[in-house]
Amino acid sequence: GQQVMQIPQYQHVQEGEDFTTYCNSSTTLSNIQWYKQRPGGHPVFLIQLVKSGEVKKQKRLTFQFGEAKKNSSLHITATQTTDVGTYFCAAHMRFGAGTRLTVKP
Amino acid sequence: GAVVSQHPSWVICKSGTSVKIECRSLDFQATTMFWYRQFPKQSLMLMATSNEGSKATYEQGVEKDKFLINHASLTLSTLTVTSAHPEDSSFYICSASVAEYEQYFGPGTRLTVT
Numbered sequence: 001g002q003q004v005m006q007i008p009q010y011q012h013v014q015e016g017e018d019f020t021t022y023c024n025s026s027t028t029l030s031n032i033q034w035y036k037q038r039p040g041g042h043p044v045f046l047i048q049l050v051k052s053g054e055v056k057k058q059k060r061l062t063f064q065f066g067e068a069k070k071n072s073s074l075h076i077t078a079t080q081t082t083d084v085g086t087y088f089c090a091a092h093m094r095f096g097a098g099t100r101l102t103v104k105p
Numbered sequence: 106g107a108v109v110s111q112h113p114s115w116v117i118c119k120s121g122t123s124v125k126i127e128c129r130s131l132d133f134q135a136t137t138m139f140w141y142r143q144f145p146k147q148s149l150m151l152m153a154t155s156n157e158g159s160k161a162t163y164e165q166g167v168e169k170d171k172f173l174i175n176h177a178s179l180t181l182s183t184l185t186v187t188s189a190h191p192e193d194s195s196f197y198i199c200s201a202s203v204a205e206y207e208q209y210f211g212p213g214t215r216l217t218v219t
Contacts, residue, residue, distance in 0.1 A: 042210040
């Protein structure tokens with residue numbers, strides 16, 4: 001099945017810094033989902049993007065879907081320690097490799 | 106809403122034995138459930154799609170005779186790992202779709218085969 005490539009694999013930031021993770025596909029996606037998995041926990045659905053060029057916000061989180069619907073990003077503004085975890089994008093039930101975010105207080 | 110449970114949360118079994126993992130949607134009916142496998146610090150790998158009342162659809166490379174899936178009702182899917190071996194040790198997570206592509210995950214089952 002189609003795959004989504006996700007980068008970076010790891011990101012360590014100082015609390016208050018911004019964070020971005022990117023997903024790319026070689027094929028056009030009908031939609032893309034984002035999940036967060038806390039250490040020791042299970043993935044939790046964050047959002048789904050469907051429309052070309054779509055931008056959605058959830059408090060400090062901004063999700064974008066590219067115009068060509070081949071890439072997507074998740075941006076966190078002013079990270080907090082509660083943001084720690086692994087962020088996954090997923091398309092058609094297949095997950096990207098995930099970006100593990102650690103935040104130094 | 107959209108709560109998915111899994112049982113057991115962890116299990117240790119001896120090599121050669123079989124283990125059954127249950128996945129239940131508690132407050133909704135799920136015609137489709139998904140089974141994933143996750144190794145430490147790695148992503149989720151889709152193993153199979155479980156459809157109520159029909160045979161599961163397995164991903165390429167997943168042995169259907171080893172990982173038996175039964176979706177007997179709209180709220181229950183089971184995964185049985187048959188003749189388990191140490192390499193089957195992993196974190197198994199199920200999910201159920203509420204809306205198209207929107208999945209809610211169970212808490213996972215950590216299987217250790219000794």
